[in-house]
Amino acid sequence: MSLEMYYKQLPIVTRSYVTLAFLTTAGCALEIITPYNVYFNTKLIFKKGEVWRLLTNFFFFGNLGLDFVFHMFFLLKYCKSLEEGSFRGRSADFLWMLLFGGIMLVAFAPFVNIQFLGSSLTFMMVYVWGRRHQYVNLSFLGIFTFTAPYLPWVLLGFSLMLGSSPVVDLLGMAAGHAYYFLEDVYPRMTGRRLLKTPGFIKAMFPADDGITPAMLQVPHQD
Numbered sequence: 001m002s003l004e005m006y007y008k009q010l011p012i013v014t015r016s017y018v019t020l021a022f023l024t025t026a027g028c029a030l031e032i033i034t035p036y037n038v039y040f041n042t043k044l045i046f047k048k049g050e051v052w053r054l055l056t057n058f059f060f061f062g063n064l065g066l067d068f069v070f071h072m073f074f075l076l077k078y079c080k081s082l083e084e085g086s087f088r089g090r091s092a093d094f095l096w097m098l099l100f101g102g103i104m105l106v107a108f109a110p111f112v113n114i115q116f117l118g119s120s121l122t123f124m125m126v127y128v129w130g131r132r133h134q135y136v137n138l139s140f141l142g143i144f145t146f147t148a149p150y151l152p153w154v155l156l157g158f159s160l161m162l163g164s165s166p167v168v169d170l171l172g173m174a175a176g177h178a179y180y181f182l183e184d185v186y187p188r189m190t191g192r193r194l195l196k197t198p199g200f201i202k203a204m205f206p207a208d209d210g211i212t213p214a215m216l217q218v219p220h221q222d
Contacts, residue, residue, distance in 0.1 A: 010076075011083040012205075013095050017059075018076060021118060024059035025068060035060055039115040040106070054106060058118045071119060078125045086132045092205040096197040097128070097179055104175040112167050123172025124179070127152045131180045152176070 007015065027033045038056035045053050061071045087094035101124040105117045114120070130148040139145045140154050156169045179195070187193045202208065 010080060011091060013091050013098070014076070014079040014083050017079060017098070018072070020059045021061055021072070021075065024056060025061050025064060028060060029064045035116075040109055040117060041115070042110050055102075057116050058102060058121055060116050061118050062116075071122065074126065075118075075122050078122070078129045082125055082129055082132075085129075090208055092202045092208050093197050095204075096195070096201055097183075098125075099201075100179055100195060101125075101172075101175040104178060105171060108171060108174075112171060114168060114171065117171075119168050120172035120175065123152060123155075123169050124176040126155065127173050127176025128180055131176075131184070 010018070024033075024038060028035050028038075038053065038060050040053055040057035041050075044050045061068050082097075083091060083094045087097075098121065101121055102117070105120050105124075109115075109117060130151045133148040136148040137145055138148060138151060138154075140158075146154060152169070152173050156166055156173070159169055160166055183193070183195050
């Protein structure tokens, strides 16, 4: 499959996010824009009205190098896997998950001094994917195997080994756990779903089938 065909076959939300991430990061590398134009800053947002920073900070992933390729690999892999897997036919719900995570990350970013939240949002997706694939076995560099829910913790440990700050990863894991609890655990406990996708987001995806995992569970009849 050619790169063009692979790109066109990506689900809509994944394709849009990856495209914006690549264009923003490449634009900074080519000095069309600078990271100072897109980073998260509450003073510039609320005092100067630069509201675009609420979104653009999620699209910058550093210099165009090996680290950027690594981030794009994880973004593509888990964003695509979620949208084609547990969110299949529900791109509106998937977009709502990303917006929910983005809102949480933006709310906590001022307290941990993080200017770019794309990596945290990617980590949120990794966390949700792991929780929804509990019995999938994975391997870390062929050294040891583990099940999918432990993937975020393995990646966190690897980041610490490389000397990176754990704050970015932990923030994404916290957002992922909040979504997982409210969307997957709480409805099973109470029969109520708190994170219903707003109607204006559903209107953006008229082709969605509207089927949720809970609707696929047909009660047994004697």
